Amino acid sequence: MLPPHPGPLTAMTGLHADLGLTMVVGFVCAVPTVILAGPVYARWIAPRLAEVRPDEALVAQFTGASRSVREKSPVSVTVGAPNASSADTDVTSRSGIPTGLAITAVLVPVGLMLLRTLAETVLDETSTVGSALTFLGEPVVAMLAGLLFALGVTALGTDRTGEEVRASLTDSLKSIATILLIIGGGGAFKQVLQDSGIGDAIASAAKGAHLNVIVLGWLIALLLSLTTGSATGIIAPMVSGGGLEASLLVVAIGAGSLGLNYVNHAGFWLVKESFGMDLTQATKTQTVVQTLVSVLGLGMALLLSVFA
Incomplete structure (x- = not known):
């Protein structure tokens, strides 16, 4: 809204x-x-x-379950359940994005737009700082900044290779x-x-x-x-x-x-x-x-x- x-x-x-x-x-x-x-x-x-x-793919994405687990339980996957066998808790090891950084990536565009509003209200738009904040607060620029921040966090903040990051971007466009x-x-x-x-x-x-x-x-x-x-x-x-x-x-x-x-x-x-x-x-x-x-x-x- x-x-x-x-x-x-x-x-x-x-x-x-x-x-x-x-x-x-x-x-x-x-x-x-x-x-x-x-x-x-x-x-x-x-x-x-x-x-x-x-x-199945959605469950695996959020639980990190391996293919062997998904083949055994295509409907739902429970990781670390009390009565689960060792096969049921086979989880693919991968480093996820910290929750704080993920939330920050979402808030970057919003924050830049709010800074633009603040600059237009308090600062002189012709000043260097005011002009910079006004430019960064443009909706399209702010959204691009959020994307670049998320990309940087994904590429530099995890152990993913460049090829894995590229594949992830490609998959996101397909969807x-x-x-x-x-x-x-x-x-x-x-x-x-x-x-x-x-x-x-x-x-x-x-x-x-x-x-x-x-x-x-x-x-x-x-x-x-x-x-x-x-x-x-x-x-x-x-x-x-x-x-x-x-x-x-x-x-x-x-x-x-x-x-x-x-x-x-x-x-x-x-x-x-x-x-x-x-x-x-x-x-x-x-x-x-x-x-x-x-x-x-x-x-x-x-x-x-x-x-x-």
Whole structure:
């Protein structure tokens, strides 16, 4: 629901919303949403699901189990269980990335964007430090910095060879190739909608109906979730400027684009196949969780809009 996720990042650019303010209000909206849609709902739904059988490769990736173990137990792997035999605890020795460094890699782009906001607020943008922080805080540059940091940690902080790092990067691209094609197609369709002038038409109709612009942005994003996952170009004509309203609208659009995540979404199939779920199980988890995030995100945005 907030940068540096591509959806909110695109919405923020199209609506000319302030990056720092968007991240602050997005964080405020996200925390209770994550708690309710995550562990609270998970605790309730878990006992109501039939046995879930994760993909063998996924289990092996997170447990570090060797091939011999995976062949004996293709469904699940328990490492170090009390009654496990020596064969069942055969684990491939490899050095993992320390948790702290992994979390730091994720937070690098966020930190750089926050530093940019701080520089724009406190420092002179024409100064050397201000210019450097502004450049590093550009979303694309910040994301690249996060990637380079993660790559450096992987290459230098472990005993992996250069060939192993290269293979890891290649495998990561394979896993997202289909998703990139789907996102690209959705972006092209979004441009068609923008060029058709539908944004002005919807803006005119919505103004006549006196519909809350935050609700409208969320609703359009929810409906377009079937194809694009973004309502930025359509809702932009209704926003008169930046400020809190624009930032809340970014959050609402991001939340709306997550709802109704079903068979039309690449993420739905990614979760379903990775965890070995059937359609019913995936719907009760992935679809419901994403829709909960969507509705709760809208509720939090509307609550904060009282102060706009």
